[in-house]
Amino acid sequence: xxxxxxxxxxxxxxxxxxxxxxxxxxxxxxxxxxxxxxxxxxxxxxxxxxxxxxxxxxxxxxxxxxxxxxxxxxxxxxxxxxxxxxxxxxxxxxxxxxxxxxxxxxxxxxxxxxxxxxxxxxxxxxxxxxxxxxxxxxxxxxxxxxxxxxxxxxxxxxxxxxxxxxxxxxxxxxxxxxxxxxxxxxxxxxxxxxxxxxxxxxxxxxxxxxxxxxxxxxxxxxxxxxxxxxxxxxxxxxxxxxxxxxxxxxxxxxxxxxxxxxxxxxxxxxxxxxxxxxxxxxxxxxxxxxxxxxxxxxxxxxxxxxxxxxxxxxxxxxxxxxxxxxxxxxxxxxxxxxxxxxxxxxxxxxxxxxxxxxxxxxxxxxxxxxxxxxxxxxxxxxxxxxxxxxxxxxxxxxxxxxxxxxxxxxxxxxxxxxxxxxxxxxxx
Amino acid sequence: xxxxxxxxxxxxxxxxxxxxxxxxxxxxxxxxxxxxxxxxxxxxxxxxxxxxxxxxxxxxxxxxxxxxxxxxxxxxxxxxxxxxxxxxxxxxxxxxxxxxxxxxxxxxxxxxxxxxxxxxxxxxxxxxxxxxxxxxxxxxxxxxxxxxxxxxxxxxxxxxxxxxxxxxxxxxxxxxxxxxxxxxxxxxxxxxxxxxxxxxxxxxxxxxxxxxxxxxxxxxxxxxxxxxxxxxxxxxxxxxxxxxxxxxxxxxxxxxxxxxxxxxxxxxxxxxxxxxxxxxxxxxxxxxxxxxxxxxxxxxxxxxxxxxxxxxxxxxxxxxxxxxxxxxxxxxxxxxxxxxxxxxxxxxxxxxxxxxxxxxxxxxxxxxxxxxxxxxxxxxxxxxxxxxxxxxxxxxxxxxxxxxxxxxxxxxxxxxxxxxxxxxxxxx
Numbered sequence: 001x002x003x004x005x006x007x008x009x010x011x012x013x014x015x016x017x018x019x020x021x022x023x024x025x026x027x028x029x030x031x032x033x034x035x036x037x038x039x040x041x042x043x044x045x046x047x048x049x050x051x052x053x054x055x056x057x058x059x060x061x062x063x064x065x066x067x068x069x070x071x072x073x074x075x076x077x078x079x080x081x082x083x084x085x086x087x088x089x090x091x092x093x094x095x096x097x098x099x100x101x102x103x104x105x106x107x108x109x110x111x112x113x114x115x116x117x118x119x120x121x122x123x124x125x126x127x128x129x130x131x132x133x134x135x136x137x138x139x140x141x142x143x144x145x146x147x148x149x150x151x152x153x154x155x156x157x158x159x160x161x162x163x164x165x166x167x168x169x170x171x172x173x174x175x176x177x178x179x180x181x182x183x184x185x186x187x188x189x190x191x192x193x194x195x196x197x198x199x200x201x202x203x204x205x206x207x208x209x210x211x212x213x214x215x216x217x218x219x220x221x222x223x224x225x226x227x228x229x230x231x232x233x234x235x236x237x238x239x240x241x242x243x244x245x246x247x248x249x250x251x252x253x254x255x256x257x258x259x260x261x262x263x264x265x266x267x268x269x270x271x272x273x274x275x276x277x278x279x280x281x282x283x284x285x286x287x288x289x290x291x292x293x294x295x296x297x298x299x300x301x302x303x304x305x306x307x308x309x310x311x312x313x314x315x316x317x318x319x320x321x322x323x324x325x326x327x328x329x330x331x332x333x334x335x336x337x338x339x340x341x342x343x344x345x346x347x348x349x350x351x352x353x354x355x356x357x358x359x360x361x362x363x364x365x366x367x368x369x370x371x372x373x374x375x376x377x378x379x380x381x382x383x384x385x386x387x388x389x390x391x392x393x394x395x396x397x398x399x400x401x402x403x404x405x406x407x408x409x410x411x412x413x414x415x416x417x418x419x420x421x422x423x424x425x426x427x428x
Numbered sequence: 429x430x431x432x433x434x435x436x437x438x439x440x441x442x443x444x445x446x447x448x449x450x451x452x453x454x455x456x457x458x459x460x461x462x463x464x465x466x467x468x469x470x471x472x473x474x475x476x477x478x479x480x481x482x483x484x485x486x487x488x489x490x491x492x493x494x495x496x497x498x499x500x501x502x503x504x505x506x507x508x509x510x511x512x513x514x515x516x517x518x519x520x521x522x523x524x525x526x527x528x529x530x531x532x533x534x535x536x537x538x539x540x541x542x543x544x545x546x547x548x549x550x551x552x553x554x555x556x557x558x559x560x561x562x563x564x565x566x567x568x569x570x571x572x573x574x575x576x577x578x579x580x581x582x583x584x585x586x587x588x589x590x591x592x593x594x595x596x597x598x599x600x601x602x603x604x605x606x607x608x609x610x611x612x613x614x615x616x617x618x619x620x621x622x623x624x625x626x627x628x629x630x631x632x633x634x635x636x637x638x639x640x641x642x643x644x645x646x647x648x649x650x651x652x653x654x655x656x657x658x659x660x661x662x663x664x665x666x667x668x669x670x671x672x673x674x675x676x677x678x679x680x681x682x683x684x685x686x687x688x689x690x691x692x693x694x695x696x697x698x699x700x701x702x703x704x705x706x707x708x709x710x711x712x713x714x715x716x717x718x719x720x721x722x723x724x725x726x727x728x729x730x731x732x733x734x735x736x737x738x739x740x741x742x743x744x745x746x747x748x749x750x751x752x753x754x755x756x757x758x759x760x761x762x763x764x765x766x767x768x769x770x771x772x773x774x775x776x777x778x779x780x781x782x783x784x785x786x787x788x789x790x791x792x793x794x795x796x797x798x799x800x801x802x803x804x805x806x807x808x809x810x811x812x813x814x815x816x817x818x819x820x821x822x823x824x825x826x827x828x829x830x831x832x833x834x835x836x837x838x839x840x841x842x843x844x845x846x847x848x849x850x851x852x853x854x855x856x
Contacts, residue, residue: 030578139570
């Protein structure tokens with residue numbers, strides 16, 4: 001096959017412009033590697049007059065992405081608009097309905113509508129690739145779906161939201177609080193239009209749901225992902241964690257348990273000297289564990305023009321080379337509805353609570369925990385000037401159900417201020 | 429395509445047995461993922477009667493791997509014998525000549541004869557895949573050839589010999605010397621039959637030549653790899669390096685320079701807190717840098733039954749799924765003969781020399797270096813009981829040509845004992 005692979009690119013933001021640049025700059029290289037030219041036929045974005053720093057006059061312009069998707073002079077619809085409803089969804093469906101393959105960077109769309117889209121694609125004999133939707137430039141979808149296809153995957157973990165990791169590592173490095181760094185991220189343009197997508201863990205949860213589907217053969221089930229954001233993490237949590245040899249990361253974990261599929265994206269304590277613990281700033285990391293390969297760790301930039309465009313370009317090259325694969329690595333109709341595991345495997349937990357300065361207060365806390373079956377591994381009360389003493393507790397392993405009971409029991413004492421912060425400790 | 433993909437496996441050592449186990453244990457999973465059954469038709473090894481802990485009676489047995497390769501009831505010849513001449517080469521050629529695709533774990537064969545084999549395969553419309561030949565279970569060939577295909581690769585680095593990394597990290601951890609740990613590796617079966625393949629850097633050099641060919645589009649040129657083994661590294665080098673915040677690694681680096689393609693596999697000092705510096709034991713790590721993706725780091729087990737079989741199985745799944753790609757990511761006939769860069773980019777160097785206890789000795793060393801244009805960044809003379817004082821020097825950046833001149837100039841003084849140890853410092 002030596003005819004050009006013809007692209008229609010919808011969305012000319014940072015990533016779209018990055019893809020245009022790669023296709024133009026590396027035309028010869030791509031043709032050599034793929035065995036055929038890769039060309040852009042048409043593009044689509046909201047504003048046709050904006051200067052994007054790249055020449056677009058050689059391409060047909062469509063103001064409507066659905067019209068772009070339906071053009072009969074494109075082979076691949078490249079969806080870089082974002083959003084899980086509206087134009088992105090309509091255009092993706094239109095592309096599949098008119099016989100196009102799809103390359104997408106849209107994690108929300110795929111995490112929420114991935115099953116239906118995969119079924120539509122496969123019924124039409126077309127494919128959807130989405131390397132850029134998860135962990136930016138890291139070829140993690142390819143590694144999991146193809147390179148590690150001989151493995152029964154046992155666990156997937158990852159730090160996959162660069163903004164959260166930036167905030168958490170900068171808190172430790174600079175001693176600035178969460179709110180200060182949140183404002184800094186807003187100024188630097190690191191936050192999604194709805195910041196809760198980042199700091200609430202939703203964006204990273206979408207990514208986890210996609211990896212989990214490939215790893216465990218379940219229909220993407222974003223609604224089953226247990227989500228907890230980083231908004232309540234305080235400087236003192238980060239310091240306490242550091243004192244004990246841990247760092248706090250917004251960590252995704254997906255694994256099959258006897259009770260079903262566990263998927264969670266929550267702030268956890270991880271050993272400071274582990275690869276995940278050492279991850280700085282906006283870098284992403286995914287850890288894949290399989291029955292044959294043991295453990296593979298992939299690390300790279302989680303966002304940005306070049307890295308994300310690199311992932312899109314990899315998918316385009318696959319299609320140019322004629323690779324065809326099911327969206328989630330096996331036929332969409334064979335994906336299962338795995339039950340969501342209600343509680344994770346037992347783990348130790350970190351608790352931070354404000355203890356009132358009353359005689360016997362610490363004893364009350366200890367008994368509340370003990371009554372719930374949660375035993376204490378370590379406890380420290382720090383020196384303090386306010387009337388409330390910060391107390392940090394590390395529990396022995398317990399289930400999240402036991403922990404919730406213990407937190408309820410704590411709330412019913414009259415010595416603990418407000419909601420304790422409870423973070424799982426992952427020994428990895 | 430739903431007919432089974434039929435495998436002929438030559439070589440039933442650790443890796444071969446691992447592949448048989450995966451194909452048997454995961455038959456259903458592989459069929460679901462690949463869309464067709466993957467079956468073993470025939471196997472070949474030296475000793476038909478040896479108990480390998482896995483049932484082989486269902487497969488045809490060939491004592492001659494060439495006969496296996498020629499069988500008309502196999503689609504894929506899986507070469508897990510090793511060795512760059514003799515049966516492995518003959519059988520691979522026979523497989524291609526009779527229309528089979530090839531999956532190989534044989535880094536030596538491909539580094540030395542890869543160009544001819546790739547040309548033979550492509551002329552016959554067949555493919556050779558070799559994920560298991562480089563960095564064990566890490567899907568690095570796939571990441572570089574496919575996932576990062578949209579990048580002009582600027583540099584590839586890696587720690588890719590687990591035995592060397594085991595020896596170097598154990599020297600630091602236990603304070604035992606090189607010879608003691610070499611003997612330990614021999615006892616544990618960590619060494620190749622010819623140990624120089626490991627500790628001389630040859631095995632890792634083969635791997636680098638393969639990565640370099642994919643990254644830079646050159647014909648695999650193992651003879652151009654500058655090789656230096658770890659045999660002369662002493663405990664004091666490791667300690668000196670640690671004092672300065674470095675660790676010593678057998679590090680491969682391939683990059684295009686203005687003077688040609690630089691490929692080297694030599695012990696280097698790398699920052700102790702860098703991902704490469706923190707790599708322990710038999711784990712491998714590959715760092716890939718590209719113009720779009722910036723930097724991706726891949727880490728995983730570099731050897732062993734499961735991880736290596738996982739890589740072989742990934743290649744088998746690709747073939748079952750119908751993926752077809754040129755051996756080195758672009759047609760073999762388009763690969764270039766890039767000139768080998770005679771000297772690497774300038775870098776600082778670590779020197780250890782034994783200085784005789786004579787007045788003015790240190791001054792002579794300093795002038796010898798200065799005369800060769802090599803300036804000194806740091807110098808330390810350690811306390812000593814022997815007549816020779818250990819002196820360690822860190823130079824400012826210089827080329828390897830300048831360094832060699834400086835070493836010659838040092839040798840011509842009458843104050844330096846024996847050959848200094850000179851190790852490049854890679855700031856990464």
